[in-house]
Amino acid sequence: MGGGVKVYGVAASPFVATVLLCLEEAGVEDYELVGVDMAAREQRTQPYLSRNPFGKIPTFVDGELTLFESRAISRYVLRKYGRTSASSPTTAAGEEDLLREPSTLEESAVADVWTEVEAHRYTPAISHIVRECAIKRLIPGGGERDQAVVDENVAKLGEVLDVYEQRLSRSPYLAGDSVGLADLAHFGFTYCLVECTEYGALVESRPGVRAWWGRISARPAAKKVAAMMNLVLNPLKMPSA
């Protein structure tokens, strides 16, 4: 299954991580992560541009189909390879938390709502914090941290997380009772925030959000992708207080 599936990019990119996470959750074993030399701006030149004219990562190929935009790719992967309640009708022990495609139109719609929230509100704020505090120092010539940008986005992310706290004190996942793409799309950037910056308290200080993050990051697929990200990110080992 999944022969000929390729993801172009680097695992340390949270957008690439979303796709990898969905492939792992869907049990696709033989996908290939094809490295892109970001330092040499390979993504901005041919032949990369002929696959993704916007010159960003990830790009995804499955046979004849080429896709970009991490959430569109992830939805496709889950629909094509993922488990549905039809394909996994009985729940084996330890599989209660299976990532399944939403089974009703209404569930799908609610899942879409929170994926939009992640794209429009969560990620724009958190990506600035992660970039300033964790990514810049990994890139030669990345420049100094801009604390004003960090502070502005910490405030914005805090407001978003206050809304998440309300939601997550009423249901275990953003998507509803079961984990979905709406939740998993948060993994990459949240991992970077918590493990590679000093702003993990944004998550840790909100009980509902903290518990939700605990559930997501404990998933075997999440741990596998985290290990792939760690090869580049070099998480901070914070001294204990």
Added chain:
Amino acid sequence: MAMKVYGLPMSTNVARVLVCLEEVGAQYEVVPINFSIGEHKNMEHTARNPFGQVPSFQDGDLILFESRAISKYILRKNQSELVKEGDLPDSAMVDMWLDVESHQFDRPMAVIIHQCLIIPMYLGGENDGNVVEENVEKLKKTFEVYEARLSKFKYLAGDFISLADLSHFPTAYYLLATPHASLLDNYPHVKVWIADILARPTVKKVVEMMKATA
């Protein structure tokens, strides 16, 4: 019971939802939300949209926000060809180009509209030329990609019109009202594609609603 959309049609995000309702011929009601009295931040509205924005949407017991999520729901519920739900590769293409619209077109356009229309017309101020310039450059890069794509296919997701195309119309309508409309002369396929979308009967109807509430 008719579906309800909370907000005013002049909002691009509300207009996006309205065109989908028109496309499927649904019964619906537009419930105005008065920003000038802070109605969008009151408890009744934030119970529907916790970010205090528009649109929010109600269909029976289901309450949604985020215009593209609402749009997909309306189209899927009515088996619209605009989302190609039964065809996995086609629906993935629609998803992909809808995300492109949201990230590569709407973001720079929202800044340009705010700077070139909202600030002078509603806030009585002057726009920031550098900010406009920066976002016009981003828009040009997007249009370059669109031009190449639309030279090969009639619409973004392929040779079929989809939500990905229609999702552009409210913002494209406002672009034509700014000094930067002439940008389109450099991208002939994009210009024709926008004209095609704006000529669609459902789009024309919603544009009239947008004008009436501006």
